[in-house]
Amino acid sequence: xxxxxxxxxxxxxxxxxxxxxxxxxxxxxxxxxxxxxxxxxxxxxxxxxxxxxxxxxxxxxxxxxxxxxxxxxxxxxxxxxxxxxxxxxxxxxxxxxxxxxxxxxxxxxxxxxxxxxxxxxxxxxxxxxxxxxxxxxxxxxxxxxxxxxxxxxxxxxxxxxxxxxxxxxxxxxxxxxxxxxxxxxxxxxxxxxxxxxxxxxxxxxxxxxxxxxxxxxxxxxxxxxxxxxxxxxxxxxxxxxxxxxxxxxxxxxxxxxxxxxxxxxxxxxxxxxxxxxxxxxxxxxxxxxxxxxxxxxxxxxxxxxxxxxxxxxxxxxxxxxxxxxxxxxxxxxxxxxxxxx
Numbered sequence: 319x320x321x322x323x324x325x326x327x328x329x330x331x332x333x334x335x336x337x338x339x340x341x342x343x344x345x346x347x348x349x350x351x352x353x354x355x356x357x358x359x360x361x362x363x364x365x366x367x368x369x370x371x372x373x374x375x376x377x378x379x380x381x382x383x384x385x386x387x388x389x390x391x392x393x394x395x396x397x398x399x400x401x402x403x404x405x406x407x408x409x410x411x412x413x414x415x416x417x418x419x420x421x422x423x424x425x426x427x428x429x430x431x432x433x434x435x436x437x438x439x440x441x442x443x444x445x446x447x448x449x450x451x452x453x454x455x456x457x458x459x460x461x462x463x464x465x466x467x468x469x470x471x472x473x474x475x476x477x478x479x480x481x482x483x484x485x486x487x488x489x490x491x492x493x494x495x496x497x498x499x500x501x502x503x504x505x506x507x508x509x510x511x512x513x514x515x516x517x518x519x520x521x522x523x524x525x526x527x528x529x530x531x532x533x534x535x536x537x538x539x540x541x542x543x544x545x546x547x548x549x550x551x552x553x554x555x556x557x558x559x560x561x562x563x564x565x566x567x568x569x570x571x572x573x574x575x576x577x578x579x580x581x582x583x584x585x586x587x588x589x590x591x592x593x594x595x596x597x598x599x600x601x602x603x604x605x606x607x608x609x610x611x612x613x614x615x616x617x618x619x620x621x622x623x624x625x626x627x628x629x630x631x632x633x634x635x636x637x638x639x640x641x642x643x644x645x646x647x648x649x650x651x652x653x654x655x656x657x658x659x
Contacts, residue, residue: 321379323351323405323420324488326397328390330358333367335412335531340371342414344378348421352379354397359387391498391505394481398491406486412531413482419527423485426521433490433517437483440526444533450526480506483528490517503543507550515557543590544582548597551575555601559608568614
């Protein structure tokens, strides 16, 4: 008998966290699932920790894959290749879930005949504090379904949602040949954008089931190399301007993407900054052409020139001068917002 859910857990040097992750799976109120552990060449004691846990919990259904270190994308792809459940869930080995996660998501995705159902993350910090992430979603009720309107979803909720935190219909992933791109960072974004392009119906649940561990040393998000991020911007650009389902987001694409790009430039390591800047500049210019070709409104927005000015300032001016120069920019944005209200 096949399980309802295949939970894919890539493991790389997370010995300090993997037990909490697996304990959250053991404590799920829904029991019909298999755990697929993909050991991506861990060099710490992660393997000993998870094997000891499985010996203590022999009722759990386990599959183990061991491979040389190939990265998170390759690990998830390897897990997906052996999954047998009707649905697939990706869980990072340093994160954990609330006990009712699988039951709630399974009931919703099954009842509404969805390809994907997502949820809201709860950011968890090392000092024990937590922060529910709400700003990415505009939901009118506890459950929402996106078919062809997108009216209940914001730009960020659609285009910057990672691969974990969601339950996918496995036959949808197989039929659409969904795989993670190997060899890049921030691989979640291209994967999710491909899901958007190919899915029929996507649902979201207003619950903070997924506990996301913030600030862990060694994680991708704690680094300062964002050179692969513009590839995601490029994919979003294609989707927004070439798929009529997402036409409503064309007007805000340039503004949001480049405000995010400016933030990445602030955080980026200096040796990667030039490469990031050049890629972003090309996407910005391409976006202007696409806006013209699709007849997208040219309504002037102060944030666009301000954002572009900020990128130029960052590229050509020393850090302290840049900080001084961007202060009046922030003042202008605040004044504009105040006048509108």
